[in-house]
Amino acid sequence: MRRTMVAGNWKMNGSLETNSELLRALVAAPRAACEVVVCAPFPYLAQARQLLDASAIALGAQDCSVHERGAYTGEVAVGMLAEFGCSHVIVGHSERRAWHGEADAVVAAKAQRALGAGMTPIVCVGETLQQRELGETEAVIGLQLDAVLHLLGARLPELVLAYEPVWAIGTGRTATPEQAQQVHAFIRARAHRHGADADAVRVLYGGSVKPDNAAELFAQPDIDGGLIGGASLNARDFLAIVDAA
């Protein structure tokens, strides 16, 4: 039985003041039935760790270095994230793939680093609108996934996968539950083909998840929760999505 997860990706948002307000509201809410993760920007990890201390909400980062340590200016190692209490880290978000040229192999290597530090990588995959319109959705996601499967194959149940169609991120345009389910089923089948225990792998959906569409998406058999951007910055919206899970 897969445990549902709702993870908030704050992206490059927040301030000491607004984080404090948001996290206090999350901590004050009744304990959720699903797993809840908050992925904050690097400088705020210490603040978030402190505010989440006695709660069941886990802390995550939004990226990590592919290297262990050394002369990599601006990079943050998984060991550092672990020291700051991160149990999760997002890797391969489409914004990193698009703006920082992260290739599939780099994303897979980052996921491996995170596992090595005892953390759970949340590995994002997804197609652009153009790729979808050209009928390339499964080909694109297959390649993104294969890089991870080749490197980590049998360890797949230790990861969390997230399907985030690029055209649905921050656009208000959500994949329909049927569109999302179709891709989630494809992802699970692909993992199965590589010998991974596909039924144990959690696959989150991300892309304009809001309180009013969350329940319908999460009701799909292969959708195991959500990776939430914009709506994770508002306590009421985020908690409503957690409730829906």
Ligand code: 13P
């Ligand atoms: P939105 O929920 O703002 O569309 O962002 C989704 C996302 O990119 C989460 O990682």
